[in-house]
Amino acid sequence: MTIEVRVPTLGESVTEATVATWFKKPGDAVAVDEMLCELETDKVTVEVPSPAAGKLGDIIAAEGETVGVDALLATIAESGQAGAEETSERPAQTAAQPAESSAAEPAASVDVMVPTLGESVTEATVSTWFKKVGDTVAQDEMLCELETDKVSVEVPAPAAGILAEIVAAEGSTVEANGKLAVISGSAGAAASAPAAAASAPAPASAPSGAAGGKDVANAPSAEKAMAEAGLSADQVTGTGRDGRIMKEDVQRAVSAAASAPAPSATAPAPRAPVAAEDAGREERVKMTRLRQTIAKRLKDAQNTAAILTTYNEVDMGAVMDLRSEYKDLFEKKHGVRLGFMSFFTKACCHALREVPEVNAEIDGTEIVYKNFVHMGIAAGTPQGLVVPVIRDADQKSFATLEKEIAEKGRRARDGKLTMAEMQGGTFTISNGGVYGSLMSSPILNPPQSGILGMHKIQDRPMVINGEIKIRPMMYLALSYDHRIVDGKGAVTFLVRVKEALEDPRRLLMDL
Structure with missing residues (x-):
């Protein structure tokens, strides 16, 4: 026996509805009163239950179609009939083909x-x-x-x-x-x-407002209302089945937006209108989770910390001469090249001991001083900026630092870093010089209170003992949280880094 599923009474003066969503597809087993589909009228959403147990046969009214009261929606083959038909179609399969039966399990x-x-x-x-x-x-x-x-x-x-x-x-x-x-x-x-x-029916394209994590698309009238109001699906809270957005949800969101106070100065400004001839030449790409996190954390740092930047310059001649003299011997013994980052890491660790507030952080109304240095080394990757952390950098040798920096930089570019390797940093070094940057103001990496910006080494005329000489110079930039670090401390830190780099022997003698 075949049971018909028809449009129920929709309410006074309501004569038609739109089939919004089918929760079952032909051939699915259904139980009595299990929801088969959802209809949408101008005022309400109506769920249509199954009148009997069995298998869903043909769907007469597909999603998006308009149907009148008592119109046929689908058919259901009762479970007894379905079982009988299947038995008649396969009268002796179990006895005649036991191997096939077991294979079908x-x-x-x-x-x-x-x-x-x-x-x-x-x-x-x-x-x-x-x-x-x-x-x-x-x-x-x-x-x-x-x-x-x-x-x-x-x-x-x-x-x-x-x-x-x-x-x-x-x-x-x-x-x-x-x-x-x-x-x-x-x-x-x-x-x-x-x-x-191949035999499965091609899924209908989901409406643009369908949420990525939902199995049910938003109501068609809700899509139209959101488009008219200029709202996106993530701005509306759905109250329908499985979080489905209904027309009345959009109306509530529009009313709430109208009564909401004006946005603060920190809220993102609405996008300026785009000329019609330019709209077709634009491309929209969803921000990756990494890029969204970078944007949020950097903006949070600007909104929370009192960021100030102080600058100095360093003559890199001594470090460059030292590298030239010992780079071959260093690589032969330690199996890693001698770069600039180990010198800067050592110089920063040296300076942080004298100015510990640059290595500290604010926790509520308290200052947390760190008796260790977990050095963050910012690394650019195709996906965005990440900051792997060299733990206890103040306790490690030049060779160990170079090995860890090279290894973590390589794994960062390959996207192989773990979360643990990017947590717990107390101070950060960012090297914009590898991209040719001459000077910049780095942004803090919260909750840290300081970040050092390295830049390009460039030959410049310098006055030394009354004589003009060409020297390899680099600008240094220290951005710091002025809530915890005073100007004196910031300048002292940069001077100590400068002194250590211009005379690396000071690092050996802890001067």
């Missing part, structure tokens, strides 16, 4: 889960899938790459088999320990997976 499958992302990291964005549904995968073969606020995490296959299902598509946000995909271990899955993918 579901194969064991393995869920691919989000790995541990690091301390305090609760979610990530799926950036790239290296495999597609139906592909054969080997154990530990990379399936996809996740992007967190700071690092990229590659997800290996937990077992060999066929990638049967991708649960989290590219661009979606997943929580820690969330489900990413399903791997089937069946030998016959290689043939069935592509066939299933």
